[in-house]
Amino acid sequence: MASVQISxxxxxxxxxxxxxxxxxxxxxxxxxxxxxxxxxxxxxxLRMLAGLENITSGTIAIGDRVVNNVQPKERDIAMVxxxxxxxxxxxxxxxxxxxxxxxKAEANDxxxxxxxxxxxxxxxxxxxxxxxxxxxxxxxxxxxxxxIVRDPQVFLFxxxxxxxxxxxxxxxxxxxxxxxxxxxTTTVYVTHDQIEAMTMADKxxxxxxxxxxxxxxxxxxxxxxxxxxxxxxxxxxxMNFLNxxxxxxxxxxxxxxxxxxxxxxxxxxxxSDGRPMVYGVRPEHLDLASDGIEAEVAVVEPTGSExxxxxxxxxxxxxxxxxxxxxxxxxxxxxLRPRAEVAHLFxxxxxxxx
Amino acid sequence: xxxxxxxxxxxxxxxxxxxxxxxxxxxxxxxxxWFMLPxxxxxxxxxxxxxxxxxxxxxxxxxxxxxxxxxxxxxxDWLWHDSIFWLSVFNTLLYTIIASAIKFAIxxxxxxxxxxxxxxxxxxxxxxxxxxxxxxxxxxxxxxxIYDSQFSIVSWxxxxxxxxxxxxxxxGDPNMARASxxxxxxxxxxxxxAITLLAGLQTxxxxxxxxxxxxxATDWQRFRYIxxxxxxxxxxxxxxxxxxxxxTDFQLVWALTRGGPVNATHLMATLSYxxxxxxxxxGEGAAIATAMIPFLxxxxxxxxxxxxxxxxxxxxxxx
Numbered sequence: 319m320a321s322v323q324i325s326x327x328x329x330x331x332x333x334x335x336x337x338x339x340x341x342x343x344x345x346x347x348x349x350x351x352x353x354x355x356x357x358x359x360x361x362x363x364l365r366m367l368a369g370l371e372n373i374t375s376g377t378i379a380i381g382d383r384v385v386n387n388v389q390p391k392e393r394d395i396a397m398v399x400x401x402x403x404x405x406x407x408x409x410x411x412x413x414x415x416x417x418x419x420x421x422k423a424e425a426n427d428x429x430x431x432x433x434x435x436x437x438x439x440x441x442x443x444x445x446x447x448x449x450x451x452x453x454x455x456x457x458x459x460x461x462x463x464x465x466i467v468r469d470p471q472v473f474l475f476x477x478x479x480x481x482x483x484x485x486x487x488x489x490x491x492x493x494x495x496x497x498x499x500x501x502x503t504t505t506v507y508v509t510h511d512q513i514e515a516m517t518m519a520d521k522x523x524x525x526x527x528x529x530x531x532x533x534x535x536x537x538x539x540x541x542x543x544x545x546x547x548x549x550x551x552x553x554x555x556x557m558n559f560l561n562x563x564x565x566x567x568x569x570x571x572x573x574x575x576x577x578x579x580x581x582x583x584x585x586x587x588x589x590s591d592g593r594p595m596v597y598g599v600r601p602e603h604l605d606l607a608s609d610g611i612e613a614e615v616a617v618v619e620p621t622g623s624e625x626x627x628x629x630x631x632x633x634x635x636x637x638x639x640x641x642x643x644x645x646x647x648x649x650x651x652x653x654l655r656p657r658a659e660v661a662h663l664f665x666x667x668x669x670x671x672x
Numbered sequence: 673x674x675x676x677x678x679x680x681x682x683x684x685x686x687x688x689x690x691x692x693x694x695x696x697x698x699x700x701x702x703x704x705x706w707f708m709l710p711x712x713x714x715x716x717x718x719x720x721x722x723x724x725x726x727x728x729x730x731x732x733x734x735x736x737x738x739x740x741x742x743x744x745x746x747x748x749d750w751l752w753h754d755s756i757f758w759l760s761v762f763n764t765l766l767y768t769i770i771a772s773a774i775k776f777a778i779x780x781x782x783x784x785x786x787x788x789x790x791x792x793x794x795x796x797x798x799x800x801x802x803x804x805x806x807x808x809x810x811x812x813x814x815x816x817x818i819y820d821s822q823f824s825i826v827s828w829x830x831x832x833x834x835x836x837x838x839x840x841x842x843x844g845d846p847n848m849a850r851a852s853x854x855x856x857x858x859x860x861x862x863x864x865x866a867i868t869l870l871a872g873l874q875t876x877x878x879x880x881x882x883x884x885x886x887x888x889a890t891d892w893q894r895f896r897y898i899x900x901x902x903x904x905x906x907x908x909x910x911x912x913x914x915x916x917x918x919x920t921d922f923q924l925v926w927a928l929t930r931g932g933p934v935n936a937t938h939l940m941a942t943l944s945y946x947x948x949x950x951x952x953x954x955g956e957g958a959a960i961a962t963a964m965i966p967f968l969x970x971x972x973x974x975x976x977x978x979x980x981x982x983x984x985x986x987x988x989x990x991x
Contacts, residue, residue: 391888417887
């Protein structure tokens with residue numbers, strides 16, 4: 319096990335810079351998730367950590383050793399690929415033991431370690447099968463088994479669950495998290511799915527356009543997003559954003575939206591009367607009330623445990639989620655009241671949290 | 673693998689009481705038969721019939737201009753005691769084995785080279801294909817000049833460089849002639865092997881190499897444990913074809929040496945042509961051609977059973 323230090327790392331392909339100075343400290347034994355939309359550079363960063371891509375500038379250190387010029391095989395890391403990259407001509411046991419075989423480990427030693435890893439992952443009955451004969455979830459576990467067998471300093475996961483169906487994905491999520499709690503190996507996990515990030519990570523790194531937008535624990539990011547991008551990216555359904563101006567009326571601050579609704583806030587940033595800003599409120603922080611934002615119900619989506627309502631204020635859509643089963647139908651006029659204490663304010667121009 | 677679906681499951685057919693024509697009209701196999709008929713007719717007329725006729729002819733004493741009568745194995749008996757026939761068998765095997773082995777080695781090397789990222793990749797790939805697209809006879813004539821006993825550019829260049837002091841007798845000396853035709857065949861055959869293997873290499877997922885790199889494999893180990901095993905199915909196919917083409921080669925040798933000097937480069941195909949067409953003994957020529965069949969079947973069988981053994985390609989696909 320080891321810590322990982324990513325310091326001011328940049329990456330250019332030709333003249334095109336895709337990572338603009340990324341610094342991420344990763345503590346020993348942590349489970350860090352890099353999350354962001356496609357093309358944000360998260361996979362590139364992971365591949366640089368693995369040694370599959372060169373580092374244009376900056377340094378990456380694993381433990382105390384800067385690995386910029388260290389060959390991938392000497393970095394003592396194991397990676398699980400999105401398509402699993404299982405060797406199709408080798409059995410499960412051969413796949414898992416391949417790295418040990420290359421290191422000229424003894425046959426006895428290889429088979430003991432493969433058996434031990436297979437035991438952890440419930441792969442023992444499948445050891446003689448070929449990848450083609452396995453289901454998606456089984457292949458995924460073999461890919462993890464191949465990583466575990468090596469007992470590396472760091473595990474790298476590159477979108478490992480995106481080829482699985484929804485149900486299996488949830489099950490594997492738990493399995494990977496359990497595995498980490500058991501082995502306590504430092505793990506860097508890349509995904510575009512914020513639910514995966516929220517459920518699995520000790521620390522989430524939100525990336526966007528080659529920079530780190532915010533780092534922190536899942537709940538920190540959820541409760542205190544530093545900017546509008548993170549606020550919109552973390553949480554599902556996504557946070558509602560309403561454009562408006564800050565007003566203060568008799569010491570009581572509020573945001574007046576462009577179409578005249580008054581939105582409550584608990585405290586106002588200083589000297590900001592009349593300043594244009596974006597008001598953010600999560601769907602679960604809207605309550606049905608007799609006053610508040612007047613909206614027309616467009617769609618009602620019950621999921622059983624909760625009901626999601628899409629409502630329109632003029633041309634803008636607002637999503638609200640209720641645990642109670644309110645009787646509303648499309649076309650109904652409702653009033654939605656945001657909870658002031660959990661509302662977020664962002665600067666209209668910079669998107670920064672106020 | 674998918675299997676062909678018929679429109680009617682078997683048990684439905686049993687209870688179907690409609691008239692025969694009605695049943696046939698909706699039967700997909702009946703329709704498929706009509707679609708296959710043109711191809712089948714073509715293959716029977718131009719492949720199966722000539723082959724059958726050739727085999728039959730080998731059991732007769734047919735000559736050009738005279739219908740033969742059945743003489744049993746007399747032609748084969750005659751060939752069995754014919755040293756020139758055995759020399760042609762030896763030449764054919766030598767030609768096939770050496771040329772195929774070298775074509776494989778060079779072809780694989782070129783394929784690996786072309787699979788790398790390099791400048792002008794598309795152009796280099798196109799250039800590699802050139803020997804393949806030049807008509808065989810034209811390239812044979814070019815080689816004929818290159819190998820000419822007086823005007824050979826190779827001899828001329830080596831003399832100018834001061835490496836030798838007289839012309840090389842490329843096509844006059846038996847072993848030299850064998851080496852020369854084998855070289856020409858290799859030059860012509862390498863592009864086919866290289867391009868086909870390159871196509872095979874490109875089906876190997878790059879992430880397998882990345883996984884192997886992280887697993888600690890060196891360049892050689894990546895080739896030995898990933899590339900080579902994953903390429904074996906396509907190697908089996910391409911080498912089967914290469915061996916078949918080489919074994920039955922006629923044009924290059926006929927254009928370069930006509931089997932000479934003193935039959936040193938006579939292949940079974942050229943000998944068959946010489947005896948059957950030029951000398952007019954169709955029966956004997958057919959017997960020589962028919963004698964090639966067991967060798968060809970053996971080559972196919974080897975690659976067939978080689979491919980059968982690869983368990984990892986079988987089993988259901990669970991994507």
